[in-house]
Amino acid sequence: MKKIVLLTLISILLxxxxxxxxxxxxxxxLNWSSYIPDVVIxxxxxxxxxxxxxxxxxxxxxxxxxxxSAKEGTYDLIFPSDYMIELMKNRDxxxxxxxxxxxxxxxxxxxxxxxxxxxxxxxxxxxxxxxxVIAVNTENIKDNITSYNDLLxxxxxxxxxxxxxxxxxxxxxxxxxxxxxxxTDETKLKQAKEWLxxxxxxxxxxxxxxxxxxxxxxxxxxxxxxxxxxxxxMEENSNIKTIYPNEGFALSIDNFAIPKGSKNQDNAYKFIDxxxxxEVMQKIIESYPYxxxxxxxxxxxxxxxxxxxxxNISDKMIKNGILVKNxxxxxxxxxxxxxxxx
Amino acid sequence: xxKSLFQKIITIPIIIYALVLIAMPILYVLALSFLxxxxxxxxxxxxxxxxxxxxxxxxxxxxxxxxxxxxxxxTFLCIIIAYPFAIFVSQKKPHxxxxxxxxxxxxxxxxxLIRMYGWIILLRKEGxxxxxxxxxxxxxxxxxxxxxxxxxxIGLVYTLLPFMILPVYSAVSKVDKSILEAAKDLGAxxxxxxxxxxxxxxxxxxxxxxxMVFIPAIGYFFIVDILGxxxxxxxxxxxxxxxxxxxxxxxxxAISIVLIIITFLLVKLYKKKGGNMDELGGF
Numbered sequence: 001m002k003k004i005v006l007l008t009l010i011s012i013l014l015x016x017x018x019x020x021x022x023x024x025x026x027x028x029x030l031n032w033s034s035y036i037p038d039v040v041i042x043x044x045x046x047x048x049x050x051x052x053x054x055x056x057x058x059x060x061x062x063x064x065x066x067x068x069s070a071k072e073g074t075y076d077l078i079f080p081s082d083y084m085i086e087l088m089k090n091r092d093x094x095x096x097x098x099x100x101x102x103x104x105x106x107x108x109x110x111x112x113x114x115x116x117x118x119x120x121x122x123x124x125x126x127x128x129x130x131x132x133v134i135a136v137n138t139e140n141i142k143d144n145i146t147s148y149n150d151l152l153x154x155x156x157x158x159x160x161x162x163x164x165x166x167x168x169x170x171x172x173x174x175x176x177x178x179x180x181x182x183x184t185d186e187t188k189l190k191q192a193k194e195w196l197x198x199x200x201x202x203x204x205x206x207x208x209x210x211x212x213x214x215x216x217x218x219x220x221x222x223x224x225x226x227x228x229x230x231x232x233x234m235e236e237n238s239n240i241k242t243i244y245p246n247e248g249f250a251l252s253i254d255n256f257a258i259p260k261g262s263k264n265q266d267n268a269y270k271f272i273d274x275x276x277x278x279e280v281m282q283k284i285i286e287s288y289p290y291x292x293x294x295x296x297x298x299x300x301x302x303x304x305x306x307x308x309x310x311x312n313i314s315d316k317m318i319k320n321g322i323l324v325k326n327x328x329x330x331x332x333x334x335x336x337x338x339x340x341x342x
Numbered sequence: 343x344x345k346s347l348f349q350k351i352i353t354i355p356i357i358i359y360a361l362v363l364i365a366m367p368i369l370y371v372l373a374l375s376f377l378x379x380x381x382x383x384x385x386x387x388x389x390x391x392x393x394x395x396x397x398x399x400x401x402x403x404x405x406x407x408x409x410x411x412x413x414x415x416x417t418f419l420c421i422i423i424a425y426p427f428a429i430f431v432s433q434k435k436p437h438x439x440x441x442x443x444x445x446x447x448x449x450x451x452x453x454x455l456i457r458m459y460g461w462i463i464l465l466r467k468e469g470x471x472x473x474x475x476x477x478x479x480x481x482x483x484x485x486x487x488x489x490x491x492x493x494x495x496i497g498l499v500y501t502l503l504p505f506m507i508l509p510v511y512s513a514v515s516k517v518d519k520s521i522l523e524a525a526k527d528l529g530a531x532x533x534x535x536x537x538x539x540x541x542x543x544x545x546x547x548x549x550x551x552x553x554m555v556f557i558p559a560i561g562y563f564f565i566v567d568i569l570g571x572x573x574x575x576x577x578x579x580x581x582x583x584x585x586x587x588x589x590x591x592x593x594x595x596a597i598s599i600v601l602i603i604i605t606f607l608l609v610k611l612y613k614k615k616g617g618n619m620d621e622l623g624g625f
Contacts, residue, residue, distance in 0.1 A: 068384070
């Protein structure tokens, strides 16, 4: 008797593991954390009756790890940045986009189409743009900061927060030294390392999750961070100003992409099309003030966004933005520099 | 017969658990550590020892060294705090002892990440401790309590202290009180009683606790990121970076294997010194 009970229990446990939800009307989305407000997801679910399974990641490499190790067809829509699109295309992880399934395609600002990482936009469509900026609390910092090299001033000891991203921060050092942001030359990387070791005396913390908090809580007066983070800090404290350094700055464009083998592609297209609606994109931009790439949404956004130079970087200025490029195996050299400066 | 069959059946889940969730991942990591990574972060099926050779680069060896120093300091501080505490608790009435040990474990009910954020509120520039110290005029400027090595040590000692207290307490409470009394009667002073009786009899508990603190301390990357401001790279951070930023899974796997070997050697040493394996597993 006991055996029967036990066997039944085991079989229940085993069958319970093998659940199948392919019949459900779902879309499995993997997106950056803090990128789409919950209300947008809920509205989409209400309107379409499609259940959204929403997961998040905090770096392109984390996304890559998830996509390459999960079973094909686990995800239906992802948001890789520029260089990651190129890489995923090369590793055959994403599939082509059927533009005929999108009715709101023409809302996209053409400035952000046909870029180097995916000419012709066969695999990706732009969702948002982000830039790396310097934010300064002018209440305590009276100097006129215009360049990355100004951050080396010993006065700013323990007063700077940097995002915890090796490509961006080593890239910043390379720009400060007058080199290309995607430089792979060994001696130039060594110089970048020396530059960063000098800067480190001034660094209070590396933080990618919420560097704005350091500025808002006055833990530091200077931050090198993503533009939306700076924009929110500016709204919280009007003394905080945003600077676009002379040497140029990192630009990142996040895109819609559909992983290969996606089982709910139609739902993924419906979701993309929904996001491309001007009023939906407006909600997203108002919550997370990155650079909007939807030209119809631009007409709806209020002066709070439009006048914030961190959030709404001008088209003229964004030309100084530099894309992080895929540098292949040289990423190991960057990693070594990173281990040395920490 | 029936009983032994029943026993076999109930151990099946544990065997499956050990195979699927412990043995297989470690074998996978071991296999991975001998492979090559391509430029796009993929894995090439080509056997190489390069990942292990790369570890001997000065850059990475210094990460090992820094990790051992930080973990060593944290372990030492845990001993300093846990030992007197364990002796203190063991002298209380049994039910008080039970309550105190439950209180030691109680913080585990909250996620350790959330507890780290709690420490930020205490330690930051305009945080509770700094505000208090300035209000009572002990200092006129905020102290740097976090976003440096001090913050990391505070976080590690706080998180790992229970792992030291539990085995040390278990060892201390097993010491026969009558022997301590006999020592006193025979004229041994407190220091002599401690060095000749208490310490030798609790050494295995101390070593056990040190192992339980030292090894996790090497790998707790989130404490470095949150309380250390991400300014130091410990082995945990290095391994995490190989998987999540450098796209070099085989190298990350190789470092993990070296870490597993170090752990294994430490456990061997523990056994050789007469440590009890059962005590290492549970309390």
